[in-house]
Amino acid sequence: MTDELMTIRQMCDAFEVTARTLRFYESKELISPLREGQRRLYGRRDRARLKLILRGKRFGFSLEEIRQMLDLYDLDDGQETQFRRTCELARERLAVMERQRLELDDAISELKGQISWGERKLADFDKRKPAAE
Numbered sequence: 001m002t003d004e005l006m007t008i009r010q011m012c013d014a015f016e017v018t019a020r021t022l023r024f025y026e027s028k029e030l031i032s033p034l035r036e037g038q039r040r041l042y043g044r045r046d047r048a049r050l051k052l053i054l055r056g057k058r059f060g061f062s063l064e065e066i067r068q069m070l071d072l073y074d075l076d077d078g079q080e081t082q083f084r085r086t087c088e089l090a091r092e093r094l095a096v097m098e099r100q101r102l103e104l105d106d107a108i109s110e111l112k113g114q115i116s117w118g119e120r121k122l123a124d125f126d127k128r129k130p131a132a133e
Contacts, residue, residue, distance in 0.1 A: 005034065005041040015050055025053060030067060059093055 008019050025031045026040070031049050033040040042050075049070055056066040069089065072082035 005043055006047070008033075008040045008042070011042050011047070011050070014047075015054065017050075017054070022050075025050065028063060028067070030063070030070065059090075060097065061089065061093060065089055 006014065008022055011017070011022055012019055022031070022033075022040070022042075026033065030053055031042070031046045033042045033046055035041075052070060053063075053066055056069070057063075061069075069082060069086050072085055073079060075081050
């Protein structure tokens with residue numbers, strides 16, 4: 001993408017989101033497109049922020065956590081604080097995801113066992129039925 005401004009339709013197409021999603025993020029002050037009357041025009045900064053918002057949502061961050069990380073960009077420290085806080089939140093989120101994966105692996109294993117048990121029971125029922133003539 002270039003430095004040119006993009007319309008809401010172009011943003012929707014480029015990021016595979018709905019106009020409603022973009023307006024929602026704007027209402028939460030996560031992105032701030034230029035306004036020309038009713039038209040919204042998105043610049044490079046909005047595109048970068050939207051990319052980070054979508055990535056953050058994919059990783060399971062809350063909008064408030066995403067806001068905190070984005071807001072740190074504007075500090076005058078070469079983004080050091082932003083990177084430190086983002087890494088800290090990312091490590092915490094990764095730990096949560098890994099715990100969830102272990103819990104999910106356990107649940108999958110248990111469900112497979114229940115299915116096997118149920119299939120054995122059904123096979124026993126089938127053995128007891130008289131053969132069809």
